[in-house]
Amino acid sequence: MQHEQKSRLPKNLLADRLTGKTMRLRVRTRSRFVGGSFSFINLFTRYDVEGREHLFEAVARARATGRGLITVSNHVSLFDDPMVLMAVLGLRNFNAETKCWWSTACASNFNPQGRGLGARATRWFNSTANMVFMQRAHKGCKPVALPPSLFDWIRPSLGWKRVERIQEFVTRLGLDVETWLRSFITAHPGECPTSLDQKGMVEACARVNIGDWLHFFPEGGRSRDMSLRPSRPGAGKVIYHAPEAEVVPLCFYGSQDVLPIGSVVPRPFKRVVVSVGKPLSAPILAGLRRGPATPETFGEISKFALSGVAALRPAVLARYLGAMKAFDLLAEEQAEEALGAAVPAAALQPAESVSWSTVLADSEARTDRRADL
Numbered sequence: 329m330q331h332e333q334k335s336r337l338p339k340n341l342l343a344d345r346l347t348g349k350t351m352r353l354r355v356r357t358r359s360r361f362v363g364g365s366f367s368f369i370n371l372f373t374r375y376d377v378e379g380r381e382h383l384f385e386a387v388a389r390a391r392a393t394g395r396g397l398i399t400v401s402n403h404v405s406l407f408d409d410p411m412v413l414m415a416v417l418g419l420r421n422f423n424a425e426t427k428c429w430w431s432t433a434c435a436s437n438f439n440p441q442g443r444g445l446g447a448r449a450t451r452w453f454n455s456t457a458n459m460v461f462m463q464r465a466h467k468g469c470k471p472v473a474l475p476p477s478l479f480d481w482i483r484p485s486l487g488w489k490r491v492e493r494i495q496e497f498v499t500r501l502g503l504d505v506e507t508w509l510r511s512f513i514t515a516h517p518g519e520c521p522t523s524l525d526q527k528g529m530v531e532a533c534a535r536v537n538i539g540d541w542l543h544f545f546p547e548g549g550r551s552r553d554m555s556l557r558p559s560r561p562g563a564g565k566v567i568y569h570a571p572e573a574e575v576v577p578l579c580f581y582g583s584q585d586v587l588p589i590g591s592v593v594p595r596p597f598k599r600v601v602v603s604v605g606k607p608l609s610a611p612i613l614a615g616l617r618r619g620p621a622t623p624e625t626f627g628e629i630s631k632f633a634l635s636g637v638a639a640l641r642p643a644v645l646a647r648y649l650g651a652m653k654a655f656d657l658l659a660e661e662q663a664e665e666a667l668g669a670a671v672p673a674a675a676l677q678p679a680e681s682v683s684w685s686t687v688l689a690d691s692e693a694r695t696d697r698r699a700d701l
C-alpha cells in the first residue's frame with residue numbers, strides 16, 4: 329500500500345523549465361550527483377516517522393484537483409529540507425525530477441553572489457534543487473523596486489510550461505496576468521514595497537495557485553535550543569493568497585544531531601523523529617483570510633500555521649527525548665513564558681537603572697497565584 333502511495337508522487341519534469349537534450353542531460357546528471365549525497369546521509373540516519381499518510385493523501389488530493397499544497401514545519405538544521413521530506417516520502421533516487429516540492433530557501437545562504445569556490449558550488453547545486461529564493465528581512469532585505477512588468481520579472485524562474493498554466497488559470501478568472509500578479513503586492517500605491525513584495529514572494533504566490541507544492545519554515549530561521557521561534561509573516565502571506573491550497577504541518581527533532589549548527593560534516597547513525605499532522609482547519613483559515621491583506625493579517629495566519637506544528641511537538645519530543653525529559657522541557661518553557669509575562673515593566677529596563685528592591689517590592693505587591701497541580 330505504501331508503495332502505491334509513493335508511486336502517486338508527481339514529478340517535476342525537466343521539460344518544465346529546460347530545452348535541449350544536452351542541457352537536460354547535464355541537469356539530470358548534476359542533480360543526481362548532488363542528490364546522491366543527501367540519499368547517502370539518510371542511508372546512515374534512522375527515521376521514526378508517524379502520520380506520513382496525511383502527507384500522501386494531501387499530495388494525492390492536490391494532484392487530482394490541480395490545487396497547490398503548502399507544508400510548514402519547525403527548523404533545527406541546515407538541511408531539514410530536503411533530508412526530512414526525503415525520508416517522509418521515501419525517496420531513494422533524489423534528483424530534479426523526483427523532488428516534487430519547491431523549497432523556500434534564504435537567498436543570502438543558498439544563492440550567494442561572488443566568484444569564489446563556495447559561492448559557485450552553492451549556485452551549482454541550487455540550479456537543480458527546485459528552490460524559490462526568499463530574502464529574509466532580518467538578513468538585510470532592502471526595500472524592493474518593483475519592475476514595470478511582474479510577469480517578466482518572474483517568468484525566467486517558472487519555465488515555459490508553468491507560464492502556460494498561469495495564463496490558462498488567469499484566463500479562467502477573467503483577468504490579465506499582470507493584474508493578477510499585482511494583487512499579491514502588499515504595499516499600497518505610493519508606499520515603498522518591502523520584503524513581503526520581493527520577487528520570491530510573488531513567485532511563491534503564483535506557483536501555489538497553479539498547483540505547485542511549496543515548503544515553508546514559518547520561523548524564518550533555525551532554532552538553537554529546540555524551542556519554537558516566533559513566526560514571521562512571509563508564510564502567512566502565501567497562505568492568504570492561495571485560498572484553495574491545503575496547509576499540512578510537520579514537526580521533527582533529531583536532524584540537528586545529524587548536522588549541528590556550525591558543522592559542515594554530517595554525523596552518521598543519528599535518530600530523527602518526525603510527525604506529520606492533518607491539514608489545518610480550512611474554516612479557520614478562511615476566517616483569517618477575511619482580514620485585509622496587511623502584514624498583521626499575514627502574521628496571524630503564519631502564527632496559526634505554526635500552531636499546527638506546535639500541536640505535534642509534545643508527542644514528537646516525548647518520542648525523541650523520552651516522556652520525562654520532554655515533560656521537563658515543556659514545563660520549563662511554560663514557566664519561562666509565564667515568568668516573562670509576569671515581570672513588571674520596570675524590570676525590563678536596563679539593570680543599572682532599576683534597583684532590585686524596586687523589583688521585589690513590585691513582586692510582593694502582586695497577588696500571589698499558585699498553580700493547582
